[in-house]
Amino acid sequence: MLETYAKQPTPMIFPGGDCAACVVSTALNYCGISKDVKESHEILKGESGIYKSLFRDVSDALKKFKGVKLIDYDHTFPPVIYSPWSEHACAQGFKFNPSKYFEKIKYYVDNDFIALIPVSELDTSRYAQTDHWIIIDSYRIEKTENSKNLSNPVTIKNYFRIVCSKNGIYEMEVLDFIKNKGGAVQIFIKPIS
Numbered sequence: 001m002l003e004t005y006a007k008q009p010t011p012m013i014f015p016g017g018d019c020a021a022c023v024v025s026t027a028l029n030y031c032g033i034s035k036d037v038k039e040s041h042e043i044l045k046g047e048s049g050i051y052k053s054l055f056r057d058v059s060d061a062l063k064k065f066k067g068v069k070l071i072d073y074d075h076t077f078p079p080v081i082y083s084p085w086s087e088h089a090c091a092q093g094f095k096f097n098p099s100k101y102f103e104k105i106k107y108y109v110d111n112d113f114i115a116l117i118p119v120s121e122l123d124t125s126r127y128a129q130t131d132h133w134i135i136i137d138s139y140r141i142e143k144t145e146n147s148k149n150l151s152n153p154v155t156i157k158n159y160f161r162i163v164c165s166k167n168g169i170y171e172m173e174v175l176d177f178i179k180n181k182g183g184a185v186q187i188f189i190k191p192i193s
Helices: 019-030 037-048 055-063 098-110 174-181
Strands: 068-074 114-119 132-145 154-164 168-173 185-191
Touching: 019 037, 019 055, 019 114, 019 132, 019 185, 037 055, 055 068, 055 114, 055 185, 098 114, 098 132, 098 154, 098 174, 154 174, 168 174
Parallel strands: none
Antiparallel strands: 068 185, 114 132, 114 185, 132 154, 154 168
């Protein structure tokens, strides 16, 4: 679990928010490369001089650093699997299985990666677009015994621990996360040992 993370500067450096720079700063610091939010803004500007905070911009910026193992998943157009549970736009353009989604994030977190994920923070309607970045650095599995329900004697709920530059650290149940925030694309990063 992350012990420290970059927080939204006040006043904001970029008028739309600094969450992309905050996750880049947190990810690089996690990998032993010391960068503050202002320096991460410059990294995301790159040669163009224009601050860019989309998935590919963040992924490409992080790939430039030595000492970083990075795996990115852009699942904008994967094959349809299954998704009756989500009204979120991120889950409408592609369909995925929520338990497989959790297992994938769990696998990487168990192998010392953190997940950088663009999500919908302001608008959780069906056609919302991503407008914020968060980090998932751990998870929790909750098992509850239902002695009165013989067909389903154990209920399992999975939770992500979310690190957010704006809202701090909090937990969110995985199905609620997918339905309300999306999380279709992920960047997994860890230091190279």
